[in-house]
Amino acid sequence: MKKHNFSAGPSILDESVIKDAASAVLNYAGTGLSLLEVSHRGKEFTATIEEARNLMKELLDVPEGYEVIFLGGGASLQFYQAPLNLLKTKAAYVDSGTWASKAAKEAKLVGEVVTFSSKADNYVWYPKPWEKNEVPDDVDYLHITTNNTVYGTELRYDPDVKTRLVGDMSSDIFTREVDVAKYDLIYGGAQKNIAPAGVTFVIVRRDALGHVDRPLPTMLDYRTHIEKDSMFNTPPVFPIYVALQTMKWYKELGGVKALEKMNLEKARILYDAIDSSRLFRGTVNPEDRSIMNVCFVMKDEYKELEKDFFDLATSRGISSIKGHRSVGGFRASLYNALPKTSVEVLIEAMKDFERKH
Incomplete structure (x- = not known):
């Protein structure tokens, strides 16, 4: 896998x-x-x-x-x-x-x-x-x-x-x-x-x-x-x-300009998925959001489902999305070498999990 x-x-x-x-x-x-x-x-x-x-x-x-x-x-x-x-x-x-x-x-x-x-x-x-x-x-x-x-x-x-x-x-x-x-x-x-x-x-x-x-x-x-x-x-x-x-x-x-374009697109589709979700929410003010480290959590009424989502993500080959130990929740780091396809796999897992629950 x-x-x-x-x-x-x-x-x-x-x-x-x-x-x-x-x-x-x-x-x-x-x-x-x-x-x-x-x-x-x-x-x-x-x-x-x-x-x-x-x-x-x-x-x-x-x-x-x-x-x-x-x-x-x-x-x-x-x-x-x-x-x-x-x-x-x-x-x-x-x-x-x-x-x-x-x-x-x-x-x-x-x-x-x-x-x-x-x-x-x-x-x-x-x-x-x-x-x-x-x-x-x-x-x-x-x-x-x-x-x-x-x-x-x-x-x-x-x-x-x-x-x-x-x-x-x-x-x-x-x-x-x-x-x-x-x-x-x-x-x-x-x-x-x-x-x-x-x-x-x-x-x-x-x-x-x-x-x-x-x-x-x-x-x-x-x-x-x-x-x-x-x-x-x-x-x-x-x-x-x-x-x-x-x-x-x-x-x-293509240098830094090309890298920035790629990163902005990866971050955009992931933040869009978070903002439109009924289960997940972002953790920082939108105007200050990082395009490198996307932090999000389950909404309060669904907190008990965090482990279930982590298990689903792991089963699909999604690695290292646990939030920092001091914060909790989830963190998806979108560094330069991460392909857009990996972000799409994560988004699909989020949508599948939401449909199930």
């Missing part, structure tokens, strides 16, 4: 990318050696990481003055590394969900943090303090988490702010066109839309660095990794290789 992978992460990869990666594990670039055992400083991998860097710049239209680096530690390390490099006295954070809250917590270890939060409303809407000119003039930067995987909210545009802008785009990178020039720093774990867990992408404006007075640990100074082309220490070789293959596939599909 075909499996339909709605996992929130580590998430689905395209089958062609997986096959290419599997082949490289056996024989990488004709070396007769596995990708898992070659030197990261060999000419083959040096070419791989350089191509990955350049292709990310091309697909995201990264302007001059920015660097792309590949690091370890996931986005969770960036929660601390970003303020360590950029926060002098005070920063503003949009607390739009679980991971945004964790980012603000780490920044408080470095300096003062002002937050704009929807936590009191269970994160069902996305705070937009710039629309009301609420962002203080004296902050060093504003930090946003553009997509929130746990609660299913998303900011699908780049805000205009008077201060530096930092974006955690772990779960929606390559799903829409981004005006990189509005940001001083964009970062994210790769395990949603690019590669398996293990590599973190960082896009940073060079002239935003070097302005804090504190001494920076060598490993946590972005300039270290810029100067060494992400090779200061051994990089996560396998995930970087997979990231390159994924980005090649994106380019073949």
Whole structure:
């Protein structure tokens, strides 16, 4: 039976990318050696990481003055590394969900943090303090988490702010066109839309660095990794290789514009099914709905049927649609590699279940 992978992460990869990666594990670039055992400083991998860097710049239209680096530690390390490099006295954070809250917590270890939060409303809407000119003039930067995987909210545009802008785009990178020039720093774990867990992408404006007075640990100074082309220490070789293959596939599909069109259509048909259902309902304000992580529950009078629906979905090859343990219900993650046909299988299961009950 075909499996339909709605996992929130580590998430689905395209089958062609997986096959290419599997082949490289056996024989990488004709070396007769596995990708898992070659030197990261060999000419083959040096070419791989350089191509990955350049292709990310091309697909995201990264302007001059920015660097792309590949690091370890996931986005969770960036929660601390970003303020360590950029926060002098005070920063503003949009607390739009679980991971945004964790980012603000780490920044408080470095300096003062002002937050704009929807936590009191269970994160069902996305705070937009710039629309009301609420962002203080004296902050060093504003930090946003553009997509929130746990609660299913998303900011699908780049805000205009008077201060530096930092974006955690772990779960929606390559799903829409981004005006990189509005940001001083964009970062994210790769395990949603690019590669398996293990590599973190960082896009940073060079002239935003070097302005804090504190001494920076060598490993946590972005300039270290810029100067060494992400090779200061051994990089996560396998995930970087997979990231390159994924980005090649994106380019073949037509780039970010094509990906956005596909994702908007997948999200549209699923939200339409939820909104027209007598059993299911969405959990966040419609204007802030994520096109990556669609969160929904049974209506209150049908709560006792949740397990029955989950069992039906599982029997049809639908995998990983349980909501996050802190929220419950269901969550269908529609990352770039998930085909529309998988969404249609889920919708059909929802309709069949509704007809039965």
